Amino acid sequence: MKAKKLTGEKATDYIKDGMIIGLGTGSTAYYAIKKVGEMVRNGLKIKAVPTSKETADLALSEGIELIDLAEAKSLDLTIDGADEVDPDFNLIKGGGGALLREKIVASATDKLIIVVDESKLVDNLGSTFKLPIEVTPFSWKYTQQMIEKFSCDSEIRKEAGEIYKTDNGNYILDCDFGKIEDPIKITTELNKLPGVVENGIFAEMAEIVIVGYNDGHVEVLEK
Numbered sequence: 001m002k003a004k005k006l007t008g009e010k011a012t013d014y015i016k017d018g019m020i021i022g023l024g025t026g027s028t029a030y031y032a033i034k035k036v037g038e039m040v041r042n043g044l045k046i047k048a049v050p051t052s053k054e055t056a057d058l059a060l061s062e063g064i065e066l067i068d069l070a071e072a073k074s075l076d077l078t079i080d081g082a083d084e085v086d087p088d089f090n091l092i093k094g095g096g097g098a099l100l101r102e103k104i105v106a107s108a109t110d111k112l113i114i115v116v117d118e119s120k121l122v123d124n125l126g127s128t129f130k131l132p133i134e135v136t137p138f139s140w141k142y143t144q145q146m147i148e149k150f151s152c153d154s155e156i157r158k159e160a161g162e163i164y165k166t167d168n169g170n171y172i173l174d175c176d177f178g179k180i181e182d183p184i185k186i187t188t189e190l191n192k193l194p195g196v197v198e199n200g201i202f203a204e205m206a207e208i209v210i211v212g213y214n215d216g217h218v219e220v221l222e223k
């Protein structure tokens with residue numbers, strides 16, 4: 001928890017008056033949002049685009065002004081968490097189910113800042129975390145069969161015994177590919193499949209990765 005707080009708060013050093021920023025989702029982004037709230041109450045003037053309903057609720061409760069992506073057009077920076085980060089700053093995201101909105105917001109962003117604790121650093125994506133893939137409810141079992149042709153095992157995400165629904169009304173398949181050697185190839189191939197809405201590989205999107213360590217230090221990695 002200490003490492004997440006350190007990295008989340010450190011990322012807010014990049015925020016300047018007048019910026020439009022993207023706010024990520026999850027327990028690490030939480031600390032960045034809380035800090036942004038404090039900064040706003042101390043006079044910082046920014047507007048923000050949230051990546052989930054959960055983040056929108058938190059940001060509003062912190063007094064942060066929210067705007068729609070269409071109104072923002074482009075974002076100065078986005079602060080978001082990740083489930084895995086490889087040495088080239090490729091990511092797996094979607095543990096919190098917000099990958100679609102997160103990827104849209106990340107793609108509209110000049111600078112994507114990723115905040116993680118040290119446990120998220122891996123040599124290869126897929127080493128510790130299954131790849132979340134958002135799929136349409138209409139065809140999810142058929143789409144699952146097509147995804148499994150890429151030699152992965154997958155399971156439909158459930159919450160309290162029920163199929164989990166994203167903010168967009170879709171389902172998530174958590175897919176075990178083992179170690180992913182070529183993240184760009186996999187993300188391109190997966191997104192060609194009918195019924196796949198988006199997958200959780202964020203390849204070549206992050207510019208800065210801030211790592212919090214349990215011993216209390218923070219490392220800023222830049223491309």
Ligand SMILES: O=C(CO)[C@H](O)[C@H](O)COP(=O)(O)O
Nearest residue numbers: 026027028081094095096098
């Ligand atoms: O991608 C995400 C949500 O869809 C999160 O950023 C990711 O799951 C990391 O979350 P946490 O900071 O709680 O470990």
